[in-house]
Each structure stands twice: as structure tokens, then as C-alpha cells.
Amino acid sequence: MKRILPTLFLAVIAQFIIAQTTTYTMSYGGNTRDYIVYKPSGYNSAQSYPLVFNLHGYTSNASQQMQYSMMNNVADTAKFIVVYPNGVANAWNVGFGAGAPYGSGINDVGFISKIIDTLKQQLSVDANRIFSCGMSNGGYLSHRLACELSGTIAAIASVTGSITDSTAFYCNPTRPVPVLQIHGTTDPVVNYNGLTQSFAIEKLMDFWRAKNTCTALRDTVAIANTSLTDGSTAQLIRNNSCSAGSKVHLFKIIGGGHTWPGGAVDLPSNGNTNRDFNASQEIWRFFRQYSLSTPNGIGNVANIETALYPNPASGGITIQCSEIISSIHIYSITGALAFSASVDAASVELNTANLDTGLYIVGIRTTAGSIITKRFVKQ
Numbered sequence: 001m002k003r004i005l006p007t008l009f010l011a012v013i014a015q016f017i018i019a020q021t022t023t024y025t026m027s028y029g030g031n032t033r034d035y036i037v038y039k040p041s042g043y044n045s046a047q048s049y050p051l052v053f054n055l056h057g058y059t060s061n062a063s064q065q066m067q068y069s070m071m072n073n074v075a076d077t078a079k080f081i082v083v084y085p086n087g088v089a090n091a092w093n094v095g096f097g098a099g100a101p102y103g104s105g106i107n108d109v110g111f112i113s114k115i116i117d118t119l120k121q122q123l124s125v126d127a128n129r130i131f132s133c134g135m136s137n138g139g140y141l142s143h144r145l146a147c148e149l150s151g152t153i154a155a156i157a158s159v160t161g162s163i164t165d166s167t168a169f170y171c172n173p174t175r176p177v178p179v180l181q182i183h184g185t186t187d188p189v190v191n192y193n194g195l196t197q198s199f200a201i202e203k204l205m206d207f208w209r210a211k212n213t214c215t216a217l218r219d220t221v222a223i224a225n226t227s228l229t230d231g232s233t234a235q236l237i238r239n240n241s242c243s244a245g246s247k248v249h250l251f252k253i254i255g256g257g258h259t260w261p262g263g264a265v266d267l268p269s270n271g272n273t274n275r276d277f278n279a280s281q282e283i284w285r286f287f288r289q290y291s292l293s294t295p296n297g298i299g300n301v302a303n304i305e306t307a308l309y310p311n312p313a314s315g316g317i318t319i320q321c322s323e324i325i326s327s328i329h330i331y332s333i334t335g336a337l338a339f340s341a342s343v344d345a346a347s348v349e350l351n352t353a354n355l356d357t358g359l360y361i362v363g364i365r366t367t368a369g370s371i372i373t374k375r376f377v378k379q
Contacts, residue, residue: 035085050080050129055138071280094140095164128293133157147171176212176246180286184256214242219342227275312377323366
């Protein structure tokens with residue numbers, strides 16, 4: 001994998017230097033390791049904060065990834081802590097090359113685990129809401145963390161990364177791990193159709209769908225092409241019906257390169273940078289649904305306003321929610337699934353004319369991770 005950031009990168013985006021960062025060092029595995037921690041504005045040690053790892057690509061570093069992804073802006077609004085670690089020799093051990101089982105011998109999974117243990121002692125970290133995302137080589141490591149730290153990492157996201165054959169071979173998560181993949185079809189570095197020792201992206205998605213025992217039900221949402229000059233378009237392919245409330249999502253960027261959508265700068269040598277959505281925002285939107293502590297790994301339903309009318313109904317019903325609805329399932333009173341659909345709206349009109357008369361249970365899942373149940377009578 002080639003260098004993903006230009007030499008003058010820091011000079012170009014020096015305006016993104018933030019005072020709320022601290023660099024820590026530790027000795028681990030015979031190496032002096034370091035990582036940057038960003039605390040969101042208004043950080044209060046009396047509160048607990050989600051923790052997000054944001055891992056750099058091969059030949060890049062923590063500072064460049066922090067500035068390129070601009071995730072600190074999202075952290076300030078959503079109130080989570082971001083950690084930007086540095087790999088040994090600007091790389092992560094994800095299973096390329098010879099050796100058993102992962103090649104270089106650098107224990108990066110152990111390093112990340114040690115950072116988690118350390119920050120739990122130093123900061124107000126919500127231990128049930130720890131996540132990992134990364135660019136390229138950092139995306140590969142996020143997939144490995146999903147395999148090996150599934151009891152600690154609540155969900156992962158990868159931008160332009162994949163999974164190596166060896167990581168996949170040894171992958172044995174103890175729970176379904178929600179996965180978000182963001183990848184361009186014309187990525188010149190991590191080819192969409194695969195590399196030696198590395199999965200093609202469609203194979204990667206099938207791998208996680210199988211691990212999470214997702215149903216075949218999926219939908220594709222076209223992302224509005226708001227940027228007509230970025231040389232790419234995007235679609236979101238969603239598997240929302242997976243075990244324990246997990247999801248497997250893919251932002252497929254047609255014409256996209258080896259870049260971070262919505263990143264601070266364009267990287268022409270790496271292909272097109274999609275500007276129709278912001279990867280950092282979408283990653284958090286995906287992560288915020290999940291917690292290790294709640295049933296099915298998702299949030300609660302406190303203070304969620306939901307209406308279903310008319311009730312009783314004959315021809316159709318309308319469902320309105322104070323959060324964005326991601327899916328609706330309708331069950332008969334005996335538990336048989338009568339209707340299922342993926343949604344991306346706060347108000348939905350459903351045609352129930354084909355349902356038999358009787359009492360039905362409606363399961364509503366929101367993009368924020370809430371689950372609401374309603375009953376209605378079909379006349």
C-alpha cells in the first residue's frame with residue numbers, strides 16, 4: 001500500500017491544530033509506543049464518554065489521520081473521546097507477509113488493548129461504548145480488532161481497508177460485531193476486487209454477514225449526489241436483520257478512490273474523494289447505536305415519541321417517530337412475520353390492506369439504536 005498523504009499535508013491544514021489534544025507514551029512489547037488523545041470540548045470528568053479509535057493508514061501517522069479525517073469536529077458535537085495511536089514504522093500488523101499467524105510479530109492488538117486499560121484509569125471512559133475505525137491499514141486493524149477484541153470493541157468501521165486471509169482464518173468473535181465498510185470501486189491501493197492475501201470487498205461483506213448470521217434481506221439507498229464535481233457517486237447497502245441487533249453496512253462509492261469521504265483535503269494521486277457524505281459523521285452515526293451493556297447491544301427507548309394511526313386500521317397505517325426509523329417489522333399475535341422493511345425516515349406510511357384481520361405487533365428500530373413496539377388491530 002502506498003503513501004496516502006502528501007508531503008506538505010501538515011502545512012496545508014495547519015488550521016486544524018487543536019489545543020484539546022494530549023500525546024501519551026508507553027513501553028509495550030519492547031517498543032516505545034505513543035498515541036494522541038482528543039477530549040471533546042466541555043469534557044467533564046464527572047461524565048462517562050464513548051471512546052473511538054481512529055487508526056492511520058500505512059506510511060501515515062496519528063497526527064495526519066487526526067487532521068485528515070477531521071473527526072474531532074464530530075467528537076465536539078457528539079461528545080466522545082478520540083484516540084489516534086501510532087503504528088511501529090507507520091504500519092499496523094494485520095496479517096500480510098510470512099509468519100504465523102500474523103506476520104511481523106508486533107502485537108498491535110495488545111497495544112490497543114493496553115491503551116484501553118490505561119485510558120479507563122485516566123479518563124472518564126464508558127467501557128461499554130468503545131469503537132474502532134481506520135483508514136486503509138488502520139481499517140484492516142479495525143477488522144482484526146472486531147475478531148480478537150469483540151468483548152471490548154462494540155462496533156467497527158473501515159475506510160478503504162479490508163481483511164487479510166490470516167485475520168479471517170483466525171477470526172473468532174465472541175459476539176456479533178456491527179461492521180461499517182466504506183470503499184471506492186476504483187481504489188488504486190486496496191482494490192475493490194481484492195489483493196493477494198486480502199479479501200475483495202463483496203467477499204468481506206459476505207464474511208461479516210455470515211459471522212453475524214444476517215438474513216438475506218438487505219436494501220440499497222442512493223446517497224444524494226450533492227457534489228457534481230467529485231467524480232463519484234455513493235450508495236449505502238444495508239443488512240439490518242442480523243443477530244443480537246447488529247448490522248452490516250457498506251458505503252459503496254462508485255468511482256471513489258483510496259480516500260476518506262469528506263476529508264480535509266483531496267488526494268488526487270489516490271483517486272476521487274467523494275463529497276456527497278462525510279465519513280467521520282457517518283461512522284459516528286453508525287457507532288452511536290451500540291453499547292455492550294444494553295440488550296442486543298443497542299440503546300434504550302427512553303423519551304422516544306412514537307405514534308401509530310389509525311388504530312384500528314383497514315387500508316393502511318402511518319408511523320411517526322421522534323427519531324429516524326431504520327426498520328419496521330410487523331408480527332401476527334402468534335409471532336409469525338407478516339411484513340418487514342428497511343426505512344430511512346421519521347414518518348412512514350404502510351399499506352396493510354393485504355394483512356388478515358386481527359391483532360399485530362409492530363417492531364420499530366431507529367438509526368439511534370432504539371427499539372419501540374406498538375400494537376394495532378387490522379379490521
